[in-house]
Amino acid sequence: MKKVLxxxxxxxxxxxxxxxxxxxxxxxxxLLTGVFLPVVDYAELLYSLGGLSGPLYFQDVSYDDTGxxxxxIDHFTSLCIKNGIxxxxxxxxxxxxxxxxxxxxxxxxxxxxxxxxxxxxLGEETQNDYIETVLHKAxxxxxxxxxxxxxxENIVLAYDGSDSSVYAIKQFAYLFxxxxxxxxxxxxxxxxxxxxxxxxxELAARHFFDLNIYHLDAxxxxxFNTWLQDNGxxxxxxxxxxxxxxxxxxxxxxxxxxxxxxxxxxxxAHR
Numbered sequence: 342m343k344k345v346l347x348x349x350x351x352x353x354x355x356x357x358x359x360x361x362x363x364x365x366x367x368x369x370x371x372l373l374t375g376v377f378l379p380v381v382d383y384a385e386l387l388y389s390l391g392g393l394s395g396p397l398y399f400q401d402v403s404y405d406d407t408g409x410x411x412x413x414i415d416h417f418t419s420l421c422i423k424n425g426i427x428x429x430x431x432x433x434x435x436x437x438x439x440x441x442x443x444x445x446x447x448x449x450x451x452x453x454x455x456x457x458x459x460x461x462x463l464g465e466e467t468q469n470d471y472i473e474t475v476l477h478k479a480x481x482x483x484x485x486x487x488x489x490x491x492x493x494e495n496i497v498l499a500y501d502g503s504d505s506s507v508y509a510i511k512q513f514a515y516l517f518x519x520x521x522x523x524x525x526x527x528x529x530x531x532x533x534x535x536x537x538x539x540x541x542x543e544l545a546a547r548h549f550f551d552l553n554i555y556h557l558d559a560x561x562x563x564x565f566n567t568w569l570q571d572n573g574x575x576x577x578x579x580x581x582x583x584x585x586x587x588x589x590x591x592x593x594x595x596x597x598x599x600x601x602x603x604x605x606x607x608x609x610a611h612r
Contacts, residue, residue, distance in 0.1 A: 342369070342370055342371060342372060343365075343369070343371045343372070343450040343451060343516065344371070344372045344374065344448070344449045344450050344451075345362055345365065345371045345372070345373050345374070345449065345450065345451045345452075345453060346374050346376055346445055346446060346449045346451065346452045346453065346481075347359065347362055347373060347374070347375055347376070347452075347453045347454075348376045348378060348442065348445075348452060348453070348454050348475075349375065349376070349377050349378065349413055349417075350378050350438075352409055353455070354413045354416055354417070355454075355455030355457075355486070355488065356488065357455055357457070357486050357487060357488040357489065357490065358453050358454065358455045358486050359417070359420060360492075361453060361484065361486055361492070361606065362426070362453055363420075363424050363426065364492050366424065366425070366426045368519045368520075369519055370426075370427065371426070371427070372427050372428070372429070373421060373426050373427065373428045373429070374428070374429045374430075374431060374445070374449065375414065375417045375421075375428065375429070375430050375431065376431045376441065376442075376445050377410045377413060377414055377417075377430070377431065377432045378438050378441060378442075410432060411432075414430055414432055417430065418430065431445065439474055439475070439478055442475055442478055442479060443478045443479070443480060446478075446479040446480045446481045446483075447480040447481070449481050450481055450482075450516060451481055451482055451483075451484065451516060452475075452479050452481055452482070452483045452484070453483075453484045453486065454472070454475060454483060454484070454485055454486070455485075455486055455487075455488065456472060456485040456486060456487060456607070457486075457487050457488045472485070476581055476609055476611075477581075482509075482512050482513070482516065482608060482609065482610035483608075483609045483610070484576075484606060484607070484608050484609075485606070485607045485609065486606050486607075487604060487605070487606070490574075490604070490605060490606055491574035492574070493520065493523065493574055493575060493576035493606060494523060494524070494573060494574040494575075495523050495524040495525065495526070495572065495573055495574065495575050495576075496513075496520065496521075496523050496524070496525040496526070496549070496575065496576055496578060497525075497526050497528055497569060497572060497575050497576070497577050497578065498510050498513075498525060498526070498527040498528065498545065498549075498578045499528060499530075499577060499578060499579040499580075500527050500528065500529050500535075500541055501529065501530075501536075502529075502535075502536030502537060503580060504580075504612075505580030505581060505610075505611055505612070506579065506580040507541065507544070507580070508580055508610060508611070508612060509578055509579055509580040509581075509608065509609065509610040509611075510527075510541075510544070510545060510548075510578060511544070511548075512610040513578045513608050513610070514548035514549065520576075521548055521549050521550060522550050522551065523551065524551045524553075525545075525549040525550075525551055525552045525553070526552075526553050526554075526555050526572070527541065527542075527545055527549075527552060527553070527554050527555065528555050528556075528557055529554075529555070529556050529557065530557040530565055535554065535556055538554070542554060566604070569604075569605060570604050570605070575605050575606075576605065576606045576607070576608060577605055577606070577607045577608065578608045579607065579608070579609055580609075580610060580611060581609050581610065581611035
């Protein structure tokens with residue numbers, strides 16, 4: 342049994358994220374912990390991000406946080422009971438958001454977040470920075486979900502020869518053995534030969550039972566998302582950069598475009 346966190350901000354309840362964990366529970370029972378976070382603490386956000394490059398734009402943040410959180414807790418509880426999911430509730434509306442995500446994820450196997458709704462009311466630029474910070478601070482793998490998607494019928498493993506990409510592939514296989522029988526494509530995007538190909542084939546083929554290797558000979562910044570969306574009902578598995586260089590490298594990663602497009606579920610893991 343896995344312990345799965347599902348994080349909601351004070352204003353938004355993600356039906357898409359809950360649909361995902363419900364499906365996980367059908368395949369293998371989980372303990373689902375609902376973490377209900379407050380309106381963002383802007384001072385802590387600025388501190389956590391080390392300052393932002395541009396101005397902050399906040400939209401529609403004046404509402405009764407406590408009342409809406411309780412409505413979301415009640416909705417979450419009723420859905421868990423209806424779907425036979427063992428659950429816990431952590432209403433952390435008095436705590437700092439980033440600090441709480443860091444603590445909760447330390448004691449969980451997986452964190453599930455809506456990439457589309459999580460602090461959507463802060464405006465797109467700030468929301469993107471906020472999701473980046475959650476990925477940076479989380480101490481377990483994270484699944485980012487759009488609101489409208491199909492549960493994965495195939496897997497795309499993004500491989501670039503880095504230790505982070507290999508780590509993410511292993512973490513996905515360990516966490517979701519029930520999904521490893523799906524059609525799986527290990528993709529390397531770039532003009533050179535696939536780095537250390539024999540090693541990654543030996544590893545991946547032990548865990549994924551319908552595995553193919555594909556060299557996408559194209560600029561991933563321009564073509565990866567189009568190619569990915571043509572691949573059917575997919576979950577993308579990708580590594581994240583080490584903490585010391587995370588922010589700079591993240592902003593230059595083609596994966597950020599995939600997240601912002603809100604088309605496919607994305608599994609992200611870093612050490």
